[in-house]
Amino acid sequence: MGKVDLNFMPNVPVFDANAALGRRHDKRVNVDTVEGTIAEMDRTGVTKALVYAPHGAAYDSTEGNQILLETIGNNDRLIPQFCANPTFDKIDDFSKSVNSANVKTIRIFPPLHNYPFAEWVVGEWLDWAESENIAVWIPVNYETNWHGALDIDPTQLHDTLKNRPNVNVIISEIKYADFPWIMPLIRSLPNISVEISRWVIIDGIQRLINAIGDQRILFGSRFPDSPMSPQLYNLHHNDLSDSSLKDICAGNTERLTGVKVS
Amino acid sequence: MIESTPIIDFHAHAGNWTNRAFPDNPEVYxxxxxxxxxxxTCMNCIWFGDANWANNLVHNRFVSAYPDRFIGVAFVTPHYPEECIYELDRSFDELNFKFLKLYPDYYGQSSDADGYKPIFEWANQKEIPIMCHGRYGTDAPGTTQLKRYEKFTKDYPKIKWVIAHAGGGTELDSVKTAKELPNIWLETCGSGNPLNAVSYAVNHGLSDRLLFGSDMPIMDYRNQIAKVITADISRDDKKKILGLNAIKLLNL
Known part of the structure; x- marks a missing residue:
């Protein structure tokens, strides 16, 4: 008979490094409100969540980020992450909005926004991120009804970031099919971390730790498209030390965002 | 609180796929x-053009080496129709496999192509369950799982059909198909992990026809079982999905 805990809850503080908040244009998401998000966080033992606005990804970062702030209101468990489009947004205005909202991380979407992640496109923004100590999240892909599953070019990531050792970049939503390129990339560039909401490959956690240690791995859920618990369950069943578990579940995201979970 | 309950993984693969970093070392499983x-764990091997080789691999590397831990699942390919019935007889009569896994994507045609008819007729006569995907890239516009399996369950009423990966999704199509057709089961594994997928199916009355699967070694047991364990459903329903339903379906 299998032995199993059917009422699993995490036993460390949890900071979800990959959640969206708000409505999408192309479908009705399962949860699109603060109340619904907090309810799922309570049910699954997630303390805080880093959230971005889907509208900022799909249509307009300025409006999306504004909607995000208005939606969050004064809820201190939801930490805003701003979307950016380096090919359209004015960096001075964007910087002001980031400072005004005390935002410490941004999310960019090169395939979705149809630009190469190359120095001649994003160089100025990486200068700014470095100078302001802003961490940059880059999802491998972001699908909408008008944008299919075109993934980011790993060579562009490598060639651009190898000359940017002081910019913190988090490759988000890495998945099993990305294994052949993500592993050499993170071994090659120590300023790259990974967010693991879609990382379900066999022994995936141990493989990452063996490659880069426990300081560059961030728990994330991809909520509300995906639930918050399964990857937490996996992390709690990987024979991790208490400090590794705490760092992956929250500590590493705390360090990048400057926000403590408790 | 740790509880005891039978847990059967309905969907795992044998055979190395090291180009994708998927090893099939039984000790890892x-x-x-x-x-x-x-x-x-129910083991199938769909990664060889030679079904005889594939089924022997399942049997020799997993089932006969660890008979208490692995259950054999047969595979045949309609690319070699002349071999199918012999291989089916051998897999179930000699190797004692428990159900059949088909993978029409490799055939380049969906499961309602004519090449599958002899296989389905054999399975219907022998009352062998079949696990198969629900949709394919080759599907004609307007194809739905409900239409497909309405025909299957009518033409082959003694087959219990398991739609692979379907119980892990909130797709109306797979849940609707299982609601309409009593001979349909849904299996839960998948790299995607839609919110509330398992509870959605349970809330539509399908708790007796959901089967936990892992897709090992492509995916990790821990992520996949967590979909069931952490779902917002009753403990009794979790136990059904984790193993009791599979035991009933396969007469284990």
Whole structure:
């Protein structure tokens, strides 16, 4: 008979490094409100969540980020992450909005926004991120009804970031099919971390730790498209030390965002 | 609180796929099964053009080496129709496999192509369950799982059909298909992990026809079993999905 805990809850503080908040244009998401998000966080033992606005990804970062702030209101468990489009947004205005909202991380979407992640496109923004100590999240892909599953070019990531050792970049939503390129990339560039909401490959956690240690791995859920618990369950069943578990579940995201979970 | 309940993984693969970093070392499976509490794993091998070779691999590397931990699942390919019935007879009569896995994507045609008819007729006569995907890239516009399986369940009423990966999704199509057709089961594994997928199916009355699957070694047992364990459903329903339903379906 299998032995199993059917009422699993995490036993460390949890900071979800990959959640969206708000409505999408192309479908009705399962949860699109603060109340619904907090309810799922309570049910699954997630303390805080880093959230971005889907509208900022799909249509307009300025409006999306504004909607995000208005939606969050004064809820201190939801930490805003701003979307950016380096090919359209004015960096001075964007910087002001980031400072005004005390935002410490941004999310960019090169395939979705149809630009190469190359120095001649994003160089100025990486200068700014470095100078302001802003961490940059880059999802491998972001699908909408008008944008299919075109993934980011790993060579562009490598060639651009190898000359940017002081910019913190988090490759988000890495998945099993990305294994052949993500592993050499993170071994090659120590300023790259990974967010693991879609990382379900066999022994995936141990493989990452063996490659880069426990300081560059961030728990994330991809909520509300995906639930918050399964990857937490996996992390709690990987024979991790208490400090590794705490760092992956929250500590590493705390360090990048400057926000403590408790 | 740790509880005892039978746990059967309905969907795992044998055969190395090292180009994708998927090894099939049985000891790795058993280690993860022990961590997650999985009692037995149903093993198929769909990665060879030679079904005889594939089924022998399942039997020799897994089932006969660890008979208490692995259950054999047969595979045949309609690319070689002249071999199918012999291989089916051998797999079930000699190797004692428990159900059949088909993978029409490799055939380049969906499961309602004519090449599958002899296989389905054989399975219907022998009352062998079949696990298969629900949709394919080759599907004609307007194809739905409900239409497909309405025909299957009418033409082959003694087959219990398991739609692979379907119980892990909130797709109306797969849940609707299982609601309409009593001979349909839904299996839960998948790299995507839609919110509320398992509870959605349970809330539509399908708790007796959901089957936990892992897709090992492509995916990790821990992520996949967590979909069921952490779902917002009753403990009794979790136990059904984790193993009791599979035991009933396969007469284990």
């Amino acid at each position: 058993i280690k993860q099964m022990d961590i997650t509490g999985v009692d037995r």
